[in-house]
Amino acid sequence: MIRAGRLLxxxxxxxxxxxxxxxxxxxxxxxxxxxASPTPTPTPxxxxxxxxVCGARDDLNAAVSSLGxxxxxxxxxxxxxxxxxxxxxxxxxxxxxxxxxxxGTALAGVPADLKEANDFVVxxxxxxxxxxxxIAEAQSNLNEMVNSGSILDGVAAAGxxxxxxxxxxEAGQALVGEVSDxxxxxxxxxxxxxxxxxxxxx
Numbered sequence: 336m337i338r339a340g341r342l343l344x345x346x347x348x349x350x351x352x353x354x355x356x357x358x359x360x361x362x363x364x365x366x367x368x369x370x371a372s373p374t375p376t377p378t379p380x381x382x383x384x385x386x387x388v389c390g391a392r393d394d395l396n397a398a399v400s401s402l403g404x405x406x407x408x409x410x411x412x413x414x415x416x417x418x419x420x421x422x423x424x425x426x427x428x429x430x431x432x433x434x435x436x437x438x439g440t441a442l443a444g445v446p447a448d449l450k451e452a453n454d455f456v457v458x459x460x461x462x463x464x465x466x467x468x469x470i471a472e473a474q475s476n477l478n479e480m481v482n483s484g485s486i487l488d489g490v491a492a493a494g495x496x497x498x499x500x501x502x503x504x505e506a507g508q509a510l511v512g513e514v515s516d517x518x519x520x521x522x523x524x525x526x527x528x529x530x531x532x533x534x535x536x537x
Contacts, residue, residue, distance in 0.1 A: 379531075380446040381524065386532035391441040392514040393537070395434040399507035402427045403500055417489045421481050424500060428477070431507055432470045438510070439463055451525040455517050462510040469503035 403424070442459055445452045476496035483489035518529045529535045 379528070381449045381528035382531045384441070384444055384446055384449070384452075385518075385525075385528040386534040387441040387444060388438070388514065389518060389529070389532060389535040391434070391438040392511055392518075393534075395431070395438050395507060396511045398427075398430040398434040399504055399511065402431055402504045402507070403497075414486055414489065417480055417483075417486075417493055420493050420496070421477055424473070424496060425477050428470055428473045428500060428503065431466070431503060432474075435463055435466055435470065435507070435510075438514075449525065449528065451523055455525065459510060459513055462506065462513055466503055466506035466510055469499055469506050473499035473503055475499075 404427070439460070442456050442463075445456055473496050476492050476499055480489050480492035480496055483492055517525070518535050520526050520529075
């Protein structure tokens, strides 16, 4: 009987030691300080701006490249040909206009401390204005075409719209080239910003 009592006491004592050890380990684990994650270095504003410019340039390039593509019509048939021109060309002209606005917004966001970008912004803004004028002219001619009183007047307006669209294509390509030339230029703080922006690496 005494032995049984001692055995129970020994088991109980061992169990309490295990519980004590377990709670001690839990407490020490809970009280152990967690290692702080390193704070990521913020992306410089110049690099963010450069990435936005490159993204807007790529959008413009895609829109300009589609301008006038798949434009097929036969104005000798009937007025439906003019409607077809309007459907095809108007959407493409609007896409270029939206892309031009996107690039203009990106350019306007240049950081104040990136003084090297001043000449670039002035030059590209002038090139953008040329493209804007051609896009506005194409839209005006398309409106004239769909509102024309006769098929002959409509055909004349369609011809002017296509010429204006070609001018918009050339101005847009020139603008894309101007931005791309600067992105690929070497040397200086502005060049470093473009080199670090992931959007400019394609």
